[in-house]
Amino acid sequence: MLQFKILKxxxxxxxxxxxxxxxxxxxxxxxxMPVGTQATVKTLTPExxxxxxxxxxxxxxxxxxxxxxxxxxxxxxGLHSFMNWQNNILTDSGGFQIxxxxxxxxITDEGVYFNSHIDGSKHFLTPEKVMxxxxxLGADIAMCFDECAPYPCxxxxxxxxxxRTTQWxxxxxxxxxxxxxxxxxxxxxxxxxxLRQRSxxxxxxxxxxxxxxxxLSVGESKEEMYxxxxxxxxxxxxxxxxxxxxxxxPEDLLEGVRRGVDMFDCVLPTRLARHGTAYTxxxxxxxxxxxxxxxFSPIDTDCNCYVCNHYSRAYIRHLLKAGEILALRLxxxxxxxxxAKLMENIRKAIQEEDFSGYYNRFMEYYQI
Amino acid sequence: MLQFKILKxxxxxxxxxxxxxxxxxxxxxxxxMPVGTQATVKTLTPExxxxxxxxxxxxxxxxxxxxxxxxxxxxxxGLHSFMNWQNNILTDSGGFQIxxxxxxxxITDEGVYFNSHIDGSKHFLTPEKVMxxxxxLGADIAMCFDECAPYPCxxxxxxxxxxRTTQWxxxxxxxxxxxxxxxxxxxxxxxxxxLRQRSxxxxxxxxxxxxxxxxLSVGESKEEMYxxxxxxxxxxxxxxxxxxxxxxxPEDLLEGVRRGVDMFDCVLPTRLARHGTAYTxxxxxxxxxxxxxxxFSPIDTDCNCYVCNHYSRAYIRHLLKAGEILALRLxxxxxxxxxAKLMENIRKAIQEEDFSGYYNRFMEYYQI
Numbered sequence: 001m002l003q004f005k006i007l008k009x010x011x012x013x014x015x016x017x018x019x020x021x022x023x024x025x026x027x028x029x030x031x032x033m034p035v036g037t038q039a040t041v042k043t044l045t046p047e048x049x050x051x052x053x054x055x056x057x058x059x060x061x062x063x064x065x066x067x068x069x070x071x072x073x074x075x076x077x078g079l080h081s082f083m084n085w086q087n088n089i090l091t092d093s094g095g096f097q098i099x100x101x102x103x104x105x106x107i108t109d110e111g112v113y114f115n116s117h118i119d120g121s122k123h124f125l126t127p128e129k130v131m132x133x134x135x136x137l138g139a140d141i142a143m144c145f146d147e148c149a150p151y152p153c154x155x156x157x158x159x160x161x162x163x164r165t166t167q168w169x170x171x172x173x174x175x176x177x178x179x180x181x182x183x184x185x186x187x188x189x190x191x192x193x194x195l196r197q198r199s200x201x202x203x204x205x206x207x208x209x210x211x212x213x214x215x216l217s218v219g220e221s222k223e224e225m226y227x228x229x230x231x232x233x234x235x236x237x238x239x240x241x242x243x244x245x246x247x248x249x250p251e252d253l254l255e256g257v258r259r260g261v262d263m264f265d266c267v268l269p270t271r272l273a274r275h276g277t278a279y280t281x282x283x284x285x286x287x288x289x290x291x292x293x294x295x296f297s298p299i300d301t302d303c304n305c306y307v308c309n310h311y312s313r314a315y316i317r318h319l320l321k322a323g324e325i326l327a328l329r330l331x332x333x334x335x336x337x338x339x340a341k342l343m344e345n346i347r348k349a350i351q352e353e354d355f356s357g358y359y360n361r362f363m364e365y366y367q368i
Numbered sequence: 369m370l371q372f373k374i375l376k377x378x379x380x381x382x383x384x385x386x387x388x389x390x391x392x393x394x395x396x397x398x399x400x401m402p403v404g405t406q407a408t409v410k411t412l413t414p415e416x417x418x419x420x421x422x423x424x425x426x427x428x429x430x431x432x433x434x435x436x437x438x439x440x441x442x443x444x445x446g447l448h449s450f451m452n453w454q455n456n457i458l459t460d461s462g463g464f465q466i467x468x469x470x471x472x473x474x475i476t477d478e479g480v481y482f483n484s485h486i487d488g489s490k491h492f493l494t495p496e497k498v499m500x501x502x503x504x505l506g507a508d509i510a511m512c513f514d515e516c517a518p519y520p521c522x523x524x525x526x527x528x529x530x531x532r533t534t535q536w537x538x539x540x541x542x543x544x545x546x547x548x549x550x551x552x553x554x555x556x557x558x559x560x561x562x563l564r565q566r567s568x569x570x571x572x573x574x575x576x577x578x579x580x581x582x583x584l585s586v587g588e589s590k591e592e593m594y595x596x597x598x599x600x601x602x603x604x605x606x607x608x609x610x611x612x613x614x615x616x617x618p619e620d621l622l623e624g625v626r627r628g629v630d631m632f633d634c635v636l637p638t639r640l641a642r643h644g645t646a647y648t649x650x651x652x653x654x655x656x657x658x659x660x661x662x663x664f665s666p667i668d669t670d671c672n673c674y675v676c677n678h679y680s681r682a683y684i685r686h687l688l689k690a691g692e693i694l695a696l697r698l699x700x701x702x703x704x705x706x707x708a709k710l711m712e713n714i715r716k717a718i719q720e721e722d723f724s725g726y727y728n729r730f731m732e733y734y735q736i
Contacts, residue, residue, distance in 0.1 A: 038686075040692050076682060082683055329693070
């Protein structure tokens with residue numbers, strides 16, 4: 001099931017405030033979805049995420065299909081039950097991961113042959129098989145199987161990917177039958193405006209309950225990405241949720257919202273944490289740096305999260321230097337909270353008809 | 369400060385129920401102290417430990433002296449403040465770690481020359497310096513600097529270590545001046561009864577508020593260890609707390625309590641967790657084993673901890689196989705809870721005059 005209501009439209013940009021209701025509850029949009037690739041948002045428990053008011057996470061079909069396998073998760077009662085997560089889940093389709101992680105892949109109109117990045121084993125995924133896997137995982141939103149062309153690529157490569165993505169979306173829709181799971185289409189087209197147009201037109205004709213913008217943030221310039229977002233905004237029905245895949249940084253979240261995007265996901269907050277980097281209101285800091293050795297202030301003095309309320313930069317730096325796992329846990333918590341809070345502030349600003357003001361104030365202080 | 373009250377003495381063994389009051393609150397004894405070597409009980413937050421009703425943890429002077437250094441922790445307001453822990457802390461003296469971890473050590477009556485296991489840097493620790501470090505760390509209980517002879521060793525080696533431990537204890541007591549910190553003496557003597565006797569006699573004459581039994585669980589047989597515990601029990605004043613250092617396993621906790629021990633510490637629960645092993649009421653299990661791949665029951669059906677209430681063996685096994693940090697966090701939580709609960713059950717049994725019954729029931733089911 002899926003219901004989407006737009007509560008407020010910003011007057012000066014395409015930003016909008018909405019409510020997305022799925023099988024496991026209602027989500028205020030725009031929303032950032034933390035990534036739980038392997039059925040866990042790295043280092044964190046569901047309770048940690050509930051504390052931050054996270055209503056939806058993303059999990060990766062490619063990873064779960066390979067390990068532990070969709071059948072095991074099905075036996076556990078589905079992904080929610082397996083990982084003890086009571087709010088919503090979106091599963092991607094594995095398309096992007098096959099192209100970015102796996103080896104020896106061969107693409108045909110039928111599907112994709114590839115070798116597992118874990119053990120080299122051979123696999124063949126078709127739109128029908130991906131639907132079987134995603135329905136067994138049982139997320140609240142499933143994504144159609146797509147072909148994500150690399151950047152840079154030729155027009156012909158991007159065109160082939162668009163055509164296949166359309167054919168595959170049709171086949172996905174044909175076999176998808178879980179009523180408690182919404183199926184989103186994915187728009188491809190790389191950085192070619194007419195291909196984006198064609199992809200959006202094809203998918204909108206199929207009438208999906210939501211649309212993802214795929215194949216961005218893969219190496220193209222910010223200008224190219226923003227241009228594609230501006231374009232896509234005009235191509236999608238206003239009353240359907242739009243999801244920008246794999247984005248992003250605080251500044252890209254703001255830029256995306258400004259261009260009408262309702263949903264985002266990205267591994268950055270937890271990945272940066274594992275590299276000892278933390279978001280702050282003034283930009284990222286490398287907590288491991290010697291400059292913080294005797295800094296007894298919190299990661300971010302403007303932050304009210306559990307970590308910033310209890311621990312100093314000096315302590316977390318010590319944990320990092322000593323190789324202590326708690327450092328990664330604390331930084332992951334803070335970074336996910338930081339983005340959740342950013343989205344909350346964005347929603348509040350739209351509600352209060354001050355999105356442009358918030359955007360300007362944020363960008364003024366935040367060092368990219 | 370330190371107050372110790374014995375509330376109940378078991379009729380059939382030396383087990384006793386007590387209350388130990390330190391600067392940061394009262395502890396029911398017998399008690400197991402989780403180890404936070406580097407100012408963190410690995411993977412866990414203080415809140416995790418409060419949830420399990422942990423009233424005291426141990427931290428390692430050797431590690432903290434080397435990194436981040438006692439002066440940094442002093443500047444942070446002491447170890448409690450640095451690591452955000454509001455209950456009690458005991459710091460060991462580093463004696464054991466110097467002998468087990470560091471390299472190129474040379475022992476004189478004055479102190480110990482050694483090279484850091486982290487960067488090879490040269491250090492010289494004396495009883496006076498160790499007292500300075502421990503007082504800066506500011507734990508509720510500090511341990512005297514001792515020499516821990518290896519196992520096996522000659523009588524002469526053990527005798528030298530006992531003599532030095534006595535001299536060093538005197539020097540520690542001489543310079544120790546924090547009134548909010550209790551200083552314990554450490555009894556050495558390896559597995560030589562007359563040396564244990566001499567060491568205990570020397571230290572008891574100095575009238576410490578508590579005594580540790582050191583140099584056990586270092587390679588000797590269980591029989592030798594239990595024999596030394598039986599002997600030491602007769603040598604120490606009944607009204608002072610006794611702490612068996614570096615022990616241990618569930619069965620050794622029971623054997624120690626039976627022999628009059630009030631306090632224990634051991635890295636095992638968190639170390640086993642990091643190797644994918646969990647305690648259960650019927651013995652340890654290796655969660656990574658294929659046998660648990662589709663086992664949707666909790667780690668321990670008899671356990672009521674957060675982990676056993678929410679996660680299956682199959683899920684935790686998946687996390688372990690996938691290299692996810694959450695696995696280590698969940699297993700650490702369960703294992704520490706398991707020992708905390710074991711001690712709670714032991715205290716309840718002594719209170720209800722059923723310690724022998726509890727001992728027998730536990731040993732009947734628990735596969736060592």
